Amino acid sequence: MGEPVDATAEWGGEISALRCPRCGVIPTAMSGPKPPAVRPLLLVVDDEPAVLKIVERLAGKAGFEVITCASGAEALRTLMRRPADLAMVDLRMPDVNGLDLLRQIRRSVPGCEVILMTGYAAVDSAVEAIKLGARDYLTKPFDFDRLRELLLDIRLEMERRAHVVALESQVARQLEFCGMLGRSPLMQEVFSLIQRLAPHAKVVLISGETGTGKELAARAFHQAGPRRTRPFVTINCSAVVDTLFESELFGHVRGAFTGAVESKPGLFEAAQGGMLFLDEVGELPLSVQAKLLRALELGEVQRVGSLQSKRVDVSVIAATNRDLRAEVAAGRFRGDLFYRLNVVEVALPPLRDRREDIPYLTAAFMRDAAQRMGKPLNGLTPAAERVLLSARWDGNVRELKNVIERACMLTDGTLVSDRELAGAFGPEAPSTGRPRAAAPMRTNGDPAPLEAVERVHILEVLRQVNGNRMAAAKVLGISRRALYRRLDRHRLIDEAPRPSLARRTS
Ligand SMILES: Nc1ncnc2c1ncn2[C@@H]1O[C@H](COP(=O)(O)OP(=O)(O)OP(=O)(O)O)[C@@H](O)[C@H]1O
Ligand SMILES: [Mg+2]
Incomplete structure (x- = not known):
């Protein structure tokens, strides 16, 4: 405290001590100004050496570091070099009026409090000084007891303030884990679980609805574990053509199949020493599941067309x-692979079960958006906050992020209002809703077979999202590929609603 504030220089050697003990990243909350050192800096300005001496002695005892200056000009020069926390300024000095100096200090060192001192007490100048932002107004000769008390009060107040700043950044650190934000007990539990598992777990399964942060959690595992400096390789199993899976994962040799003109290593080899992230693993074809299980169990892979492991x-x-349990029961996922993957499972809770994270995530997303868009956004109107807190959030954190980004784009002022949120939740749903599941169906008084319910539900969702396949897949919590498979199975490819240009552009 007292020194010019340059975040990096300020923190200097202490910065490594502030790294996230869990993932090694220095949290952004810690790059702010350093909390004050134990002794705040006091600058005394008076042309009477006796006054300087007295104040120096009393303030030193009250715990201040003291610098004395005999003139206004010298005081300003010193302040530019070392911004003080407190300045005691004589009202009448040969070179400058104390009130002018007060104005200058308020302008150029806003963090510095100012106390005016005068031998010619006058109500006018006292009122003027306070109006200009002076902390207090003292008359000379000093009442020593009062001066001592005032200095002690100020020092204690400064210490308290520094303590609060330090606590706040400590709290902010605990609310962030390797890029994941969350203040809810549920998310704190997830952070703690990942932190404890990351050093040991070799195989991990992350489950959770769409948009709950599964990919972020996978990256957190990588960052918090011993393989953080080794590759993190991703494959999205819903985006690979069935026939190419094997070669993607395990590689192939030249001539293994038509088009295999060169030998190529697979993703397992690319991830050597690091981590392979199998996103949407439920989409993996059964034939590849068997080969994946083998690779996991033996710790070796065979390129397609090669006999060597x-x-x-x-x-x-x-x-x-x-x-995945249901997928196993339905015969779409191998039980043995499921149990192999499921040794360690981290289940990410849906956003609706941790609504206390909503304001916190919103603030973070808004800060990012405001910075990117160069807008002076700094909050929500109470009505907008109510809308966000009560929405369904079937699309979870991703949906919240999209809604906030869109609202920030539309906002002209400094606050996002419910007006900018209206319409963010899909064209036909009310501002707080997403398409809901169809009511339980019956045929001849009996519950309808699941297949029939699924068919009707898919049709209903497609209708509500104007036939947009991608949006429907999101609402249904399945990949687009899986949606097409289901459309095929239900013979809906031609029958299902398609996006109509008129509605899409409206
Ligand atoms: N706890 C969180 N803190 C900050 N951002 C988050 C958090 N959880 C999710 N996000 C953000 O929400 C978006 C979706 O997250 P992510 O892609 O990890 O979800 P997902 O579960 O993998 O979704 P999907 O099932 O659709 O693939 C990303 O932009 C991510 O940064
Ligand atoms: Mg994902």
Whole structure:
């Protein structure tokens, strides 16, 4: 405190001590100004040496570091070099009027409090000084007891303030884990689980609805674990053509199949020593599941077309928004692979179960958006906050992020209002809703078979999102590929609603 504020220089050697003990990243909350040193800096300005001496002695005892100056000009020069926390300024000095000096200090060192001193007490100048932002107005000769008390009060107040700043940044650090934000007990539990597992777990399954942060959690595992300096390789299993899976994962040799003109290593080999992230693992075809299981169990892979095995040391982290147990029961996912992946499971809670995270996430997303868009945004109107707190959030954190970004784009002032949020939740749904599940269906008084309910539900969702396949897949919590498979199975490819240009552009 007292020194010019340059975040990096200020923190200097202490910065490494502030790294996230969990992932090694220095949290942004810690790059602000350093909390004050124990002794705040006091600058005394008076042309009477006796006054300087007395104040120096009393303030030193009250815990201040003291610098004395005999003139206004000298005081300003000193302040530019070392911004003080407190200045005691004589009202009448040969070179400058104390009130002018007060004005200058308020302008150029806004963090510095100012006390005026005078031997010619006058109500006018006292009122003027306070109006200009002076902390207090003292008359000379000093009442020593009062001066001592005032200095002690100020020092204690400064210490308290520094303590609060330090506490706040400490709290901010605990609310962030390797890029994931969350203040809810549920998310704190997730952070703690990842932190404890990351050093040991070799295979991890992350489950959670769409947009709950599965990919972010996978990256957190990587950052918080011993493989953080090794590769993090991702494959999105819903985006790979069935016939290419094997070669993607395990590689191939030249001539292994038509088009294999060169030998190519697979992702397992690319991730050697690091981590392979199998996103949407529920979409993996059964034939590839068997080969994946083999790779996990033996720790070796075989390129397509090769008889040789290669040892790989890769940690596998899989994510799914499906209920894999149900997939196993339905015969769509191998039970043995599920149990192999499921040794360690981290389930990310949906946003609706941790609504206390909403204001916090909103503030963070808004800060980012405001910075990117160069807008002076700094909050929500109470009505907008109510809308966000009560929405369904079927799309979870991703949906919240999109809604905030869109609202920030539309906002002209400094606050986002419910007006900018209206319409952010889909064209036909009310501002707080997303398409809901169809009511339980019955045929001849009996519950309808699941297949029939699924068919009707898919049709209903497609209708509500104007036939947009991508949006429907999101609402249904499945990949687009999985949606097409289901459309095919239900013979809906031609029958299902398609996006109509008129509605899309309206
Ligand atoms: N706890 C969080 N803190 C900050 N941002 C988050 C958090 N959780 C999710 N996000 C953000 O929300 C978006 C979606 O997250 P992510 O891609 O990790 O979700 P997902 O579960 O993998 O979704 P999907 O199932 O659709 O693939 C990303 O932009 C991510 O940065
Ligand atoms: Mg994902």
